[in-house]
Amino acid sequence: MKIGFCGLGRMGQPMVRRLLGAGYQVSIWNRSKDKALALLEAGASWCDTPAQMAQQCEAVFLCVFDAQAVHDTVLGEQGLATVQGALQIVVDHSSISPRATREMAAQLQQRCGADWLDAPVSGGVGGAEQGTLAIMVGGQAAQLERVRPALAAYSQRVTLMGAVGAGQVTKLCNQTIVATTLTAIAEALSLANDNGVDASKISEALGGGWADSVLLQLFVPRMTQRDNQVKASVDTMLKDLNTVAELASASHTSMPVAHAAQQSYRVAHRLGLGEQDVARITHVNSYNYGE
Structure with missing residues (x-):
């Protein structure tokens, strides 16, 4: 599975590093490219827009600040949902409201047919660096099983809590x-x-x-x-x-x-x-x- 990752802040950077260390091909995008430079040197590849990422990555992971940032990345002008490409699953590690999650998941499904897993994390930067995060997931069990091996790169526990929104x-x-x-x-x-x-x-x-x-x-x-x-x-x-x-x-x-x-x-x-x-x-x- 080729993975995309959007959001390279305090949590996103160590998560991407662990994915690379586990042998995954990872394409990355961030609003400011300077945060991506070290990860590009480590083997990640750059996408100019989330839309470009959706064309080539089956699963795209997000770790951005708030609901507006998630919306812009997924449903914005150059967002993941604007193309019919390889994208099948969006895994959102951001911490946002359950209501916004359910609304955006429905729009994503309607626009491009991709599924949504809300998968916020606990354990902080140290947990991401050490691969010991706890991940709480909302969505379909079958879709979670498809990405579970990738999640294992930076987590020690992944729990399905219910339908979309339950993770949040x-x-x-x-x-x-x-x-x-x-x-x-x-x-x-x-x-x-x-x-x-x-x-x-x-x-x-x-x-x-x-x-x-x-x-x-x-x-x-x-x-x-x-x-x-x-x-x-x-x-x-x-x-x-x-x-x-x-x-x-x-x-x-x-x-x-x-x-x-x-x-x-x-x-x-x-x-x-x-x-x-x-x-x-x-x-x-x-x-x-x-x-």
């Missing part, structure tokens, strides 16, 4: 848990600091107890050591929390904890931290709400 719902559940947990960890570290306890030792002290988690062990060092490396941005998390709120409103789901976390990320954005790592959510605790 599951990712929003994931983001609800992650965002609220990170907010709670940030508050706990502030409580430690404000009371004369070395916050950097919290993960060691709580390891193995009921408060322990992967997030606790990963983020206490990131929150206390002030590492400037951005692995997932505040604005990306805020985007997903906004989508959680939209879905919860549509389904009349009460989510007071997620709503509180969303407000913290909004404050972080207003503080100018949008492009910084989500670990900087700790800054919200020192913000003077009266100013």
Whole structure:
């Protein structure tokens, strides 16, 4: 299977590298070609437009920022759906709303007959680099089995959750848990600091107890050591929390904890931290709400 990949950001680049390492022929496209140069040197081939990619690739994977970017890539003027070519499956790793996913999947099928798998991922940049991502999928089982070997290049778990859109719902559940947990960890570290306890030792002290988690062990060092490396941005998390709120409103789901976390990320954005790592959510605790 010849694969196309659109979107070469923090997640897309290591995913493409692992596909190349697994022996796949990979054609790539990105709005800015400069992000593709290292991957071209590694053996990928360039497509000038998504439409060109659809002419020669049976499966095209997407990993772009939001629903508008997915729409432009698939249904835009030079999008995947504008040609009748080799394309049979679109696999969308982006995190967008289930409603937008279902609408675009229907339009794709109508325009060029290709199927859609929404396949958002969890595990961050490290998971993509190490091939340990968790992928939650919405779509047809038969289509998933066709691309499962390719997904195995950068994942350790692939779970079919239901029809198109179910993968995105599951990712929003994931983001609800992650965002609220990170907010709670940030508050706990502030409580430690404000009371004369070395916050950097919290993960060691709580390891193995009921408060322990992967997030606790990963983020206490990131929150206390002030590492400037951005692995997932505040604005990306805020985007997903906004989508959680939209879905919860549509389904009349009460989510007071997620709503509180969303407000913290909004404050972080207003503080100018949008492009910084989500670990900087700790800054919200020192913000003077009266100013």
